[in-house]
Amino acid sequence: MVATGELLDALLAGGRRADRMTHVRHLPARAGVRAPWPTWADPDVVRAYRATGVSEPWQHQATAADAAWSGRHTVLATSTGSGKSLAFWLPALTAARGAVASGTLDPGRIESVARRATTLYLCPTKALAAGQLAALDTLLGAAALRDVRVATCDGDTALDERRWVQEHADLVLTNPDFLHFALLPQHRRWARLLGSLRYVVVDECHAFRGVFGAHVGLVLRRLRRVARSYGASPVFLLASATTADPAASAARLVGVDPDDVVAVTDDASPAGRKTFVLWQPPPLPGADAPWTDLLPDEDPWATPVAPPAGAARPDGGGPPAPDDAWAVADDAWHAPASGTLPPVGPGPDAPGAAGSGPLGTGERVVADAHDGPRRTATAEIADLLTDLVVAGARTLAFTRSRRAAESVASATRDHLRDVDPDLARAVSAYRGGYLPEERRALERAIRTGELRALATTNALELGIDISGLDAVLVAGWPGTRVSLWQQAGRAGRAGADGLVALVAREDPLDTFLVHHPESIFEAPVEATVFDPANPYVLAPHLCAAAAELPLRAEELDAFGPSTSELLAELVERGALRRRPSGWYWTHAEPATRLTDLRGTGGDPVRVVESATGRLLGTVDAASADATVHDGAVYVHQGATFVVDELHLDDGVALVTRRDVDYGTWARWVTSTEIVSVDEEVPWGPLTWGFGAVDVTTQVLGYQRKRIPDLQVLGSSELDLPARTLRTTAAWWTAPAAVVEAAGVSVEDLPGALHAAEHASIGLLPLLATCDRWDLGGLSTALHADTGEATVFVHDAYPGGAGFAEHGFRTATTWLRATRDAVAACPCPTGCPACVQSPKCGNANNPLDKAAAVRLLDAVLAHAPETPPAA
Template sequence: MLFPIEKLYTHQHDSIAELMNDRNVILTTSTSSGKSLVYQVTALWKILEDIDSTILYIAPTKALAQDQVRSMNEFLNKIKNLSQTIYKLKKLSVSTYDGDTTQEQRKLISNWTDNHIQIIFTNPDMIHTAMLPNHQKWGSFLQKLKLVVIDELHIYNSLFGTHVSFLFRRLKRLLNFYNKNTDLSYNEKRNTTVWLGCSATLKNPMEAFRQLTGNDMSTTTLVCNDGSPNGLKHIILENPDLENFNKRDIIGTTARILVELMKRDIKTIAFCHVRRLCEILIKEVKKLIQKDSDFEQWDYLLNEVVSYRGGYSAADRRKIERELFHGGVKCCISTNALELGIDIGSLDCVVMCGFPLTLGNFQQQSGRSGRNVQESMTVLVCGDSPVDQYYFKNKEELISDDSNMFQELVVDMENILVLGDHLQCAAFELPLSIENDYMYFEKDINYSIWEDTIKTKLQFNGADHKIDLFLNNTYTCSEKYLPWPSGYVSLRGVQEEMFAVVDVTNNRNIVIEEIESSRTSFTLYDGAIFIHQGISFLVKEFNSKEHYAKVVRTDVEYTTAQRDYTDVDPLEIEVVKPINNTDLPIFFGNLETTIKVFGFLKIDRWGKVIDAIETYNPPFTYKSKGFWIDLPERCLSYLESRNLNKAASIHATQHCLISCLPKYIITGFNEIKTECKAPEKEFSKRTTERVRPARILIYDSKGGPTGSGLSSKAFENINDILKTCLNKVETCECANGCPSCGLSLPNCSELNMVLSKNGCRIILEVLLGASEEKMKKVLTEIPMESPEENGSLIETIRVINGTVKYSPHLRVLEE
């Protein structure tokens, strides 16, 4: 069956053997080590054992699922062409099942037995919103389910991972239900579903697999003995010189590298942090090709570079994916959408336009090249970000093979908000029993929390049913979650409304993209240059009520950058308590974030502003939960005594708090945010009307008005968090913040440009109750700064005046 594969790698052999012996497997070998073949062989073997068997493959992204469908079909076609000895597989079919699946294909899937669609490639979102709530329609599929594959397991971390952990337990609950309620013929045994988890970057794989799936370690085998050969990998760091306006031309440098690689027929993928950077980079690459003195020789390269990112239509994504998978392009410029284990052909080189979020991301992206044991190269182009410059100076960290550099996968099964939401979904799928269903959660949730959540959140079915006996002493979902509980629960955060981008050039009226409402403030204001696949469009009309923007193609030599501000302000205090046995309070409650675009800049390729335009877009606002600390006047006096920039001091402190949170709560990137300080405002020499309060503020970026529960847990542990922050700041040897002390964050919206490490230290000392004598000593250790050099010439921060209103249900806690 393995022909033309002559033999398996040791890790492939061991994994398949364990799965065929009905044991769960967590496979953690390196990128491009052939993990996909493990599930492919196992899936077909299971189907050969029982022709009615079904397989469920779960990927975190649509692109990865599409790639695996292609790979599975190629493998299946080879098997079908072998001989009649495996005639059972002749009619076998596979299909994706995601948000892009057409209604026609969904009908075929729903009748999977007649159409022999026995292997489904999907994602957690579809299982949550479509499969489990509709389990009656999927009953026969679940009843015959032999293998569940969870690819790129490390993605399911923090809040998203917590949601998915509950989802998998709901799936296991339904699998047991259909297995127990199956009529068996003589000598027929109950169906056994085995689980396979795959990842190349997990710190503690066995515990991660257990937390995520609920499978006991005694039934799980860890396979980490990588038997695959590895080609030589070259890692090159490019740090562009400081040029115009004392900035590094990271876009121009990356574009020049990509063009030279394309000319040398070196197949390359380039990774960018954000969508906009992808579009600017591909536009620059095409411009360099067009301006080449030997353009006639290289003009064909214009059609061999593409960009890939979120926001593209399903049709565009499928078209680009086909080109990628079949070797139709020399260079692809992507966000991390293609970071996961997607085989896009024989890649020779990976180019990173700036350091990715974590070392784990660096390893994932670097692993995209050299997938067929050939020699390969990774090029990291460093920008002005302190994070980029840190890794340029500490290159050795990029080549460490220590698994401790990977982020540990952690989930919080006792997050009451998430637990309550998924119990509503589970009770909708099947009546929930406090005693009988605790078995799926007993290792991760305290029984008292479990019982209390069910009794307070769900609706009791009663205990005196005479006909429907199964309803006795069970619970169903609350009426406010009806008619479809999963519609109220988003696995990845609050579901946003989408805006269509309509190309009206020459009356085309074609939707070229869909953009989340939170992004419209930065991309779809009147007069903005919107870039799609390297082509510039001018935004002619933005209609916030009808949710669309009209754009026309244009040929300009500039890009636009919005002039905006983001204010995060408390609305209502729900809880208050003292900090570290002092008289300084910390508050928790409701907050509102306001994003306002008031104009935009026209910027040439060197970053020079050539014009400033006023515009008007309705402000984008959303509510959340968070905590805040109003800095006392004496704290600001200490900062003033050393001429420290107050905004930079506050910003650095907020960053430091966020960086220390993972030690105390389970949170990932962008799940906890703060109000970042912009250098254009804080370092300006002109007075500003937008003077912000002297306040440390942290809030949940997901979960909507009810929050995600993360900032609440941070509030509970604030004393320990502040002490950890102070220790990191005092012991770190950097000059003004780095990734080690946590003052420089990779996801800072203002690129960590407004930071003061000394100011952060002063604020932390005051918050922890340092005496006047202690503060005098601290101040002597901090040098006097120049306001001209640190940008503190104007007042942008003020002492808090007035109070935030109290909730009618205010709680006052004692330390």
């Protein structure tokens, strides 16, 4: 391990880069607190842990393991690297070993034979399951425990291996997708496992949020129901990052009362002193004129905006949502899961306010100076990573995209070749789309020290066991504080000191955060938001449950209070049949095909080298048009390939190895078309609408840009099909008279609509119990279908998921909360707490906070006293 002081000095380049560090925070070390091994723990399992270096468990591990052993559903929400796996494997292995022992007390007496207790381990990714299998193999091998059979089983598992797992495995490691598509529909083949099911482990459960979280929650309800039919009542053990109210989130996921869940949140593992640096890349040469020179000297709209009375500002953060036309429907911060609106923040003149009101409202303006274009975060990260590697640090550099991970790794290797070619070979990229064996090899290499650095996407954010790292670099705000602290937790694991640097991208959100550290260090982490009672999600799972076992009236409470009404609708539509004994699925096709847990939009596209037939990796179907189109440059571990042909029907992109000095950037267009107006409510001169929309995206061509200066070398057109998402949306229009009454000019209207769109998407989770990943939107000064300025907010799922509809039902409350949150925010011109977005397709431009407030006031002046009736 390298001393943190030396690493910080390497980061600052002996002071030459000191002006780029906007803030440094030293997080104190924490001493570990041990606890004795539980008396019920199997001695051989304890011996195995001791053989691997665990003399005694940490207090939180022992507390969680005790709760689980006593039969209580348990959620352990502690920091990255705190050893959460011991808390669930200790009772699971003890249960399996105990059954083995009791079954061998007297082989001649049949009454001494007991079922072997089984455990089902679920995690978001196959990589996590593979990592846990490796850790368990090491643990069991340390004490030569060969009577506990552990196996992974997922969609890639061969049929003969799957049969062995069904017949023999004690601990089965898999994911919710396999549970949904294979295990539960074929539960009779898994009768041995299900009938003996003692524990269900749900790892990294904070990753199950939004619609995906709702799907997983319903899969777990189906699992409990099927297990109960075999006489089992498993205990659920959940491992989570530090989140708000983990007991409530865990209970909602599993489908039990929060009082039935034990939450263990006091982290007793040791933590070294962590140095956390906020960093802004320097301005590009020749671009030093401050953008604030463009602000008007006088305020033409001298009408103060009166903020509402209230206490704390809405807090929390959320991941970005899908793209829209003016901007990505994204939003700044994720609100708590609640059906009621919290009070908004202090007024512009409140003590400690960052400014004194939005520009354009007549109030005194305090605007931070904002320089022109700055160096990219990826280029800056490559320099910092180079210096850290030279200093001997083992480092992870988190990036926001696969392209960025490859770019950072390649640039870092180029820098290091001038210093030491051996060091250049110690840096690699890590991302989704690599083959499993490549990922495992990279994980082993960084774990053993063979590699000193990995440039990675968030694929290494979740629980893969990589310890002993000195530093973590984060290129751009990852979307939530939960993600930031998960990534930061990779530095200084096992109680050692560590260095973390958050490097701002060219984005107002990132700029705001690195200059306002309180938004990171003083704000609480977000809650995990999802709604298993969402009828759009629940309906296909009720069909799947009925296909597994006919649904009985006494079982309906487990799926929520609206289940009876939803079943009646499914019967009316012919999806299910009602009989005196329950509800039945009577169709030939599998009911599980009615839903896609992750909404990926199809099978991945395989990237194959034309000359050899070698499979290089895969690309998500949704992004294939933009990343592996004809002529695209595909980068794999620093080697460049050019795509010869993309065969969409076959799901294959054929590539040829070629050294090129350029990259390719796709160019696309997105539009939103109203398909049907299901409901419409007039607000005086303007209109609120709800109905089906087609959100269409089409890749039109691409540019070739020289690397590294990104000079455009040429462009090409492409003939690719348009991709259309049929979903549901709520929208409101602003006719010219309303815009004029708001004092919003033609030039300012796009920024006003864009800001209102961002803020309204940010507030909808307060009412609709959704996540920003679940929403999209569009704002335009003139929409072809309405003929007026229009703001759309749509569900980001095929057919809709009910969120936009809920916004329509509560339009007055929703829009008023949006206006109040924007007006009450003390920033002068817009920030992440009001109108900026963590992932905006137009880099948060244009945004006009003051014009948005005036426009929302003009719209709300026509609002009815009550929302539209359901």
